[in-house]
Amino acid sequence: MSGDTQGAGKRSPVMADVAARAGVSHQTVSRVLNQPSLVRPSTRQRVEQAIAELGYRRNMSARALATRRSSLIGVVSPAVTLFGPSHMATAIQDAARQFGYATISATTGRTSPTEALDFFLTLGVEGIIVIAPTRQTATEASRLAGTLPVVAVAAGMGKVRPLHVVAIDNEQGARDATRHLIDLGHERIAHIAGPRDWFDARARIEGWRLELESAGLPVPDVIEGGGWGAADGHAAAQRLLEMADRPTAVFAANDDLALGAMRAFHTAGLRIPQDIAVVGYDDVANTAFYEPPLTTVRQPFDDLGRHALEALVATIEGRQPEGELSPPELVVRESSVGSAAG
Amino acid sequence: MSGDTQGAGKRSPVMADVAARAGVSHQTVSRVLNQPSLVRPSTRQRVEQAIAELGYRRNMSARALATRRSSLIGVVSPAVTLFGPSHMATAIQDAARQFGYATISATTGRTSPTEALDFFLTLGVEGIIVIAPTRQTATEASRLAGTLPVVAVAAGMGKVRPLHVVAIDNEQGARDATRHLIDLGHERIAHIAGPRDWFDARARIEGWRLELESAGLPVPDVIEGGGWGAADGHAAAQRLLEMADRPTAVFAANDDLALGAMRAFHTAGLRIPQDIAVVGYDDVANTAFYEPPLTTVRQPFDDLGRHALEALVATIEGRQPEGELSPPELVVRESSVGSAAG
DNA sequence: GACTTGAGTACGAATATAACC
DNA sequence: AGGTTATATTCGTACTCAAGT
Numbered sequence: 019m020s021g022d023t024q025g026a027g028k029r030s031p032v033m034a035d036v037a038a039r040a041g042v043s044h045q046t047v048s049r050v051l052n053q054p055s056l057v058r059p060s061t062r063q064r065v066e067q068a069i070a071e072l073g074y075r076r077n078m079s080a081r082a083l084a085t086r087r088s089s090l091i092g093v094v095s096p097a098v099t100l101f102g103p104s105h106m107a108t109a110i111q112d113a114a115r116q117f118g119y120a121t122i123s124a125t126t127g128r129t130s131p132t133e134a135l136d137f138f139l140t141l142g143v144e145g146i147i148v149i150a151p152t153r154q155t156a157t158e159a160s161r162l163a164g165t166l167p168v169v170a171v172a173a174g175m176g177k178v179r180p181l182h183v184v185a186i187d188n189e190q191g192a193r194d195a196t197r198h199l200i201d202l203g204h205e206r207i208a209h210i211a212g213p214r215d216w217f218d219a220r221a222r223i224e225g226w227r228l229e230l231e232s233a234g235l236p237v238p239d240v241i242e243g244g245g246w247g248a249a250d251g252h253a254a255a256q257r258l259l260e261m262a263d264r265p266t267a268v269f270a271a272n273d274d275l276a277l278g279a280m281r282a283f284h285t286a287g288l289r290i291p292q293d294i295a296v297v298g299y300d301d302v303a304n305t306a307f308y309e310p311p312l313t314t315v316r317q318p319f320d321d322l323g324r325h326a327l328e329a330l331v332a333t334i335e336g337r338q339p340e341g342e343l344s345p346p347e348l349v350v351r352e353s354s355v356g357s358a359a360g
Numbered sequence: 361m362s363g364d365t366q367g368a369g370k371r372s373p374v375m376a377d378v379a380a381r382a383g384v385s386h387q388t389v390s391r392v393l394n395q396p397s398l399v400r401p402s403t404r405q406r407v408e409q410a411i412a413e414l415g416y417r418r419n420m421s422a423r424a425l426a427t428r429r430s431s432l433i434g435v436v437s438p439a440v441t442l443f444g445p446s447h448m449a450t451a452i453q454d455a456a457r458q459f460g461y462a463t464i465s466a467t468t469g470r471t472s473p474t475e476a477l478d479f480f481l482t483l484g485v486e487g488i489i490v491i492a493p494t495r496q497t498a499t500e501a502s503r504l505a506g507t508l509p510v511v512a513v514a515a516g517m518g519k520v521r522p523l524h525v526v527a528i529d530n531e532q533g534a535r536d537a538t539r540h541l542i543d544l545g546h547e548r549i550a551h552i553a554g555p556r557d558w559f560d561a562r563a564r565i566e567g568w569r570l571e572l573e574s575a576g577l578p579v580p581d582v583i584e585g586g587g588w589g590a591a592d593g594h595a596a597a598q599r600l601l602e603m604a605d606r607p608t609a610v611f612a613a614n615d616d617l618a619l620g621a622m623r624a625f626h627t628a629g630l631r632i633p634q635d636i637a638v639v640g641y642d643d644v645a646n647t648a649f650y651e652p653p654l655t656t657v658r659q660p661f662d663d664l665g666r667h668a669l670e671a672l673v674a675t676i677e678g679r680q681p682e683g684e685l686s687p688p689e690l691v692v693r694e695s696s697v698g699s700a701a702g
Numbered sequence: 703g704a705c706t707t708g709a710g711t712a713c714g715a716a717t718a719t720a721a722c723c
Numbered sequence: 724a725g726g727t728t729a730t731a732t733t734c735g736t737a738c739t740c741a742a743g744t
Contacts, residue, residue: 032734032735032736033735034735042707043707044708044735044736045708045709045737045738046706046707046708048737048738049706049707049737051736051737052736052737052738056705056706058705058706058707075478075481076482076735076736077425077734077735078421078430078482078483079421079422079424079430079484079734079735079736080421080713080734080735080736080737081735081736081737082421082736083419083421083422083712083714083734083735083736084713084735084736084737084738085738088420088421099447099645104446105441108467111467112470115471115479120464120479120483121464122462122463122464123453125450125453128454129457137457137462139417140417140418140420141462142419142421247645247646248649249648251649252649274645274646277646277649278646278649280649281649281650281651281653284651303441303589303590303616304589304590304616304620306591307590307591307593307594307619307620307622307623308651309622309623309626309650309651311623374715375714375715385729385730386714386715386729387716387717387728387729387730388727388728388729389715390715390716391727393715398727399728400726400727403727403728418715419713419715421713421714421715422714422715422716422734423714423715424715424734425715425716425733425734425735425736426714426715426716426717426733427715427716428734
């Protein structure tokens, strides 16, 4: 069973090959690559031509070994099926590329945190970004921070040394959503909450509560969604429908919960928003085509991801992280205001 | 500005440290790690203990340099916001981990194919998986295959040496969907197609057409969605509504198109499925909570991803790729059969 | 002395070869 | 011999230091 296997080409050229072709030492080639200004233009050009002709490419492993820098960053995130985390992961990846880093990702749930860390450390990542939606993951993240640079993305951690934390202001977004419903004249505004161990879920509950209180409105019991899925929203809405003093508006902790709730309302014969108004959170894809189009709060996930990466790079390079995050933004659609009503 | 920076700990232990602690040579340590059976149990145990005590961990860069194997695999995929590609990417990642590989991903669109390849080659990936939904990307993928092991995931490529191609049978899925509508008694069944340059889009058109023909039904003109988004489906549906002999059923090339179409139908006052039945494709998240719940075709993306990875690993190791793919599966919901109707 | 270039070695693990009990 | 362990070299790049113009 011998014979040519796919990809079994000739050995790729190394620095020495380039040096030989250009008639210089390998050291000069290295300098052309790393400190071009120190090389005489004519020599440099010869070397560059040799590089081009040979299709030479630096070997990252050797480079990493010599510089003790892998150019690798680890990203830990919860299940990628979730809109926020997956968007952030993409944003992080793009930003990393711009800074010359490649990202390796691990998913919480499939891989245990310890296992993921082990994987990352063996690969020699220079830093880790942890998308930490719960206290547990955040705690684990902060534990790592003693070992190597870590940035956590967590909605409600406050400052936790030695961890740098970036976060969107979920509380403000929730207040905006609730305020919107109050402004429309609603007085009984329910909240379908996400899993209580998520910072985001808690922050949205808090924002909803605070806004109701500041408007002098009653704060009903939170309706527990249990999870983040449409099925959870559907179940929660059914419980809501059985309440004595049924709310006239619902603020759901995310768009999936809202979608499930709307389905339950329709099945029960209620009209949205005439009989019950609905507001979601996240502005996931297609919310504009829900039945009816969903009013929701758009989150600057791209910003957040880029911000997290920049903070990590700053930390790796020993600088102080900076940068501003754009706030969440209410997107008004028909699920709260109707097609032509106010 | 000197002082301790986060993560600036002491240098991590190397093989020599382990060797010193265990009172052996670094060579013996290496053997304990790579060919334990060749080391006397008592020695092995001493070394293993030293490893544990020091928290020693192999340095991948050095290892990669010496073995000429990076344990890295590159994945090229279109925008991650798309359901199929992102699911597959996750499945690939999980499978890769099991085989001892880490995945690095690049997104078509943000990064040019050439640029992505360059990135991968510099990192020294051992192979590449290209999720190639269009002829263009597939062609680019096949071009790489001369350089290193490549597996393409493409819905309609057929066999293209030296490329190994894995694919789901989109045509069959489309036939199943169309058959379902025919069985329900529909005779005018329209198709809202995806972008024509996607293999998947073309295969679904073909399946729809073949099934109509084999049932002796007329094959109306394809309605071009243009893109894959709900907005595209919405626009396409509006054109459909203006048709003289309006269809009684619509098979959309994916769930987003179907969602947009349903929105347009509702706005036009049509009932689904009584006035017009709708079937989608993909079974994305939440389709069970659409208004009404959407009949669709579930694709085995996880299988496909794992399959692609296994094929790549086989190719890297010089074996012949094998394995079976599970077929697509029709998921019947109310958008085609109503809540209690037939 | 300013500017370029080259020789030699370190990085950390793997491995062929030799030495040991 | 046979089973273990040690020595020396290799992988490809970066960087210090010395030498050359």
